[in-house]
Amino acid sequence: MEYAMSATASYEPTERTVPTRSRDRASYDRATVHAILDEGYVCHLGFVRDGAPVVLPTLYGRVGDTLYLHGSTGSRPLRMAGGAEEPGLPVCVTVTHVDGLVLARSAFHHSMNYRSVVVHGTARQVTDETERRTALDALVDHVVPGRSADSRPADAKELAATAVIKLDLAEVSAKARTGGPNDDAADLELPYWAGVVPVRRTYGGVVPSADLAPGIEPPAYLGALR
Amino acid sequence: MEYAMSATASYEPTERTVPTRSRDRASYDRATVHAILDEGYVCHLGFVRDGAPVVLPTLYGRVGDTLYLHGSTGSRPLRMAGGAEEPGLPVCVTVTHVDGLVLARSAFHHSMNYRSVVVHGTARQVTDETERRTALDALVDHVVPGRSADSRPADAKELAATAVIKLDLAEVSAKARTGGPNDDAADLELPYWAGVVPVRRTYGGVVPSADLAPGIEPPAYLGALR
Numbered sequence: 291m292e293y294a295m296s297a298t299a300s301y302e303p304t305e306r307t308v309p310t311r312s313r314d315r316a317s318y319d320r321a322t323v324h325a326i327l328d329e330g331y332v333c334h335l336g337f338v339r340d341g342a343p344v345v346l347p348t349l350y351g352r353v354g355d356t357l358y359l360h361g362s363t364g365s366r367p368l369r370m371a372g373g374a375e376e377p378g379l380p381v382c383v384t385v386t387h388v389d390g391l392v393l394a395r396s397a398f399h400h401s402m403n404y405r406s407v408v409v410h411g412t413a414r415q416v417t418d419e420t421e422r423r424t425a426l427d428a429l430v431d432h433v434v435p436g437r438s439a440d441s442r443p444a445d446a447k448e449l450a451a452t453a454v455i456k457l458d459l460a461e462v463s464a465k466a467r468t469g470g471p472n473d474d475a476a477d478l479e480l481p482y483w484a485g486v487v488p489v490r491r492t493y494g495g496v497v498p499s500a501d502l503a504p505g506i507e508p509p510a511y512l513g514a515l516r
Numbered sequence: 517m518e519y520a521m522s523a524t525a526s527y528e529p530t531e532r533t534v535p536t537r538s539r540d541r542a543s544y545d546r547a548t549v550h551a552i553l554d555e556g557y558v559c560h561l562g563f564v565r566d567g568a569p570v571v572l573p574t575l576y577g578r579v580g581d582t583l584y585l586h587g588s589t590g591s592r593p594l595r596m597a598g599g600a601e602e603p604g605l606p607v608c609v610t611v612t613h614v615d616g617l618v619l620a621r622s623a624f625h626h627s628m629n630y631r632s633v634v635v636h637g638t639a640r641q642v643t644d645e646t647e648r649r650t651a652l653d654a655l656v657d658h659v660v661p662g663r664s665a666d667s668r669p670a671d672a673k674e675l676a677a678t679a680v681i682k683l684d685l686a687e688v689s690a691k692a693r694t695g696g697p698n699d700d701a702a703d704l705e706l707p708y709w710a711g712v713v714p715v716r717r718t719y720g721g722v723v724p725s726a727d728l729a730p731g732i733e734p735p736a737y738l739g740a741l742r
Contacts, residue, residue, distance in 0.1 A: 306565070311590050332614055332628070334560035336571035339532070343569050345562035347612040347632050364537050386573040388558055388717075397656050397667045398674040402558070406573050430623050434713075441623045441708050448624040470725045482667050483732050484725040487660075487741065491614075494714030499696045506709050515713065 306410055307463040317464040326407045326464055327352050327385055331433045335359060336382040337367050337413075350383070351428030355459040357383060357409060358416070358425035360452055368453035371413045378412040383457060391487040394471035395480040403467050403486065410461040416454040425454045436511035532636055533689040543690040552633045552690055553578050553611055557659045561585060562608040563593050563639075576609065577654030581685040583609060583635060584642070584651035586678055594679035597639045604638040609683060617713040620697035621706040629693050629712065636687040642680040651680045662737035 301307075301318040309316050317323070333350045336343060346367065351358045361368045371379040390403035416422050426449075427438040444452065471484045493515045496508045527533075527544040535542050543549070559576045562569055572593065577584045587594045597605040616629035642648050652675075653664040670678065697710050719741045722734045 310592050311588050334571050336562040336569035338564050338569050342606045343562035343564050343608040345560050345571055345608045345610040362537050366536050380568045382569045382571045384571040391659055395668055398670045400656055430626055433617055442621055442706055444624045478727055483735050484728055486723045488720030490718050492716050492718045497712045499710040501704055502710055509709050
């Protein structure tokens with residue numbers, strides 16, 4: 291009897307996903323990686339242009355083990371990713387959540403609690419229309435879950451103006467720091483406060499568009515944003 | 517009569533700091549750039565390794581028109597930046613603040629309110645001891661203003677274990693989006709809510725270290741974090 295191959299529980303570490311230091315903070319666990327990615331919507335996309343690095347903030351969405359990014363068909367990295375048959379654009383995509391400021395007695399042991407994911411790979415244009423629609427829905431729903439079904443879908447002209455690129459989640463790692471400061475034993479009696487200041491992303495009260503038609507209330511799914 | 521040269525009000529745009537699109541969102545105003553940098557403390561550092569891009573989150577501090585980054589002497593980008601006399605490491609440093617989710621009637625016009633700064637340049641090791649101490653204080657104070665004076669300064673061994681690199685703010689631009697959704701006129705009567713959900717970074721109640729000596733209260737400057 292044969293079973294469908296299911297995704298393995300972990301990504302395979304590679305030479306460039308094993309950090310040179312703090313290896314105990316690295317993880318290749320698929321669920322951990324997905325959870326970090328799904329909590330965010332802005333990534334930092336790195337690529338090489340004329341031999342020099344470029345890092346740009348951009349939105350992303352995830353579907354299974356594929357990361358989707360989009361932009362104008364005129365934007366630089368999306369043009370550089372080429373067509374579906376071309377070699378694609380080597381990229382590094384990084385997503386970071388800051389969870390706390392770690393204050394130690396010593397300046398040296400000050401740190402940050404965070405969770406981050408780094409993805410290495412080759413970004414390629416998505417040309418299939420169905421996949422492009424799926425990707426764009428995923429991008430909208432990554433920011434506000436449920437929103438893509440509650441807005442006007444892209445028409446043919448808008449679709450033509452939008453470039454979508456994709457990146458396989460294959461060479462990927464997560465890194466995290468948690469907990470309090472790691473002061474040296476000799477410093478514990480120093481008269482400086484030590485501990486953690488939690489950092490969170492929060493949402494303020496919604497601001498309706500000035501030209502919103504009367505009687506349209508904020509949708510319930512906005513209440514689920516935390 | 518001669519006056520000391522003061523910093524100009526704006527950075528000079530270059531071919532790579534002028535965006536291919538949304539040029540009206542770009543700014544080279546020095547005060548704008550500094551304000552965005554000073555509101556953050558985590559940047560995304562991009563560099564090229566074996567021809568491929570790498571993007572890592574890391575802390576930074578600013579002193580005038582110099583950005584300082586630090587790390588273990590064993591960390592990859594800091595080793596690659598070489599010594600003071602060496603050519604240095606081409607980098608791109610990007611800082612991004614998300615200010616709001618922009619929900620339009622059309623999926624296409626969904627957007628993000630944000631402010632970001634992108635710095636291109638060559639990172640070099642800081643070897644002068646006085647400048648290294650200034651840089652490390654700036655890094656700590658960037659996260660929690662006032663903290664460097666209220667902790668134990670680095671000793672010789674800690675200083676030796678810390679690499680500091682610097683990057684001139686010269687080829688730099690800011691980009692920002694503000695305001696509500698830009699829906700097409702034909703979409704204004706659609707029955708979808710439209711507006712902005714503000715996003716903020718907030719701080720939770722402080723968590724004292726489990727081994728904190730009794731009687732040490734959280735310092736007043738923590739109250740200034742917003």
